[in-house]
Amino acid sequence: MKKLLSITVLAVMICLSGLIISDTAFAQQCVDNGNGTVTDTNRGLMWQKATGGPMTWYRASVPHISSTQGLGGHYDWRLPEKHELQGVYGSAQCRGLLTVISFAYWSNTSVPDELAWLVAPSGETGLEPKTFDYY
Template sequence: MKTVQQKWVVIVAMAFMLCLAGLVISGTAFGAGGGQCEDNGDGTVTDNGSGLMWQKATAGEMEWHQAMSYASGLSLGGHSGWRLPTKDELKGLYNSECKKLMDVRSSYYWSSTTDAYYASSAWLVNFSLGYVGHGSKSNSNYVRAVRAGQ
């Protein structure tokens, strides 16, 4: 009976080591963000998990149309192609370790996603509570631009 228990201990230990080796190789073991988030030192943060590059600083409060224009006209870190994030991208950032590398306000941020039922409203994510809701496009909220990273 003792040899059966010993075999199971060896199998479990080997499985654990293989899993740990896989995490180390993939860069997701240990540390905040596990290497997924990278401060590029040029005002941008790359989320290697999502493949997105984020503006590190929070842009001021502005109406939605101004926010869309601001993001699309942004040139940052030697990159163009910036835009306002979708509702899902912004919610993903809220849940990401990458936000720890950014200037984040405990308030609402605009997404580019227009409310399907109210064309005069767009979706917002609250970076204090993670709440996702919609607000009038004429209201002022914070802005953070995003682009496809590379």
């Protein structure tokens, strides 16, 4: 029993020292920049905190993006890819810093036949016509 306890304590100490050395135990994944944006430090992405209203994919991908020019001092805003939306929604810390509506959001990931991928904050995905209104 003593040997098992010693092995367990040693294993826990090794795991904790690895976390402290890598700094993952204390690192924040997302940071509120205080200027209407949030930075995901793990993925190197910046997100607009506010959610625009429902709109077609076409409107979301061009005019709405154009209206964000200069937000946070950046001019390269775009709709996120499907996997990027899934990543930010998969992080409770990031999702908590954003104004997220419990509805589907357009991604920049599209397929032929005028369809594009949607991602819901729950992580569910689906294809919809680009002429439908989503966030």
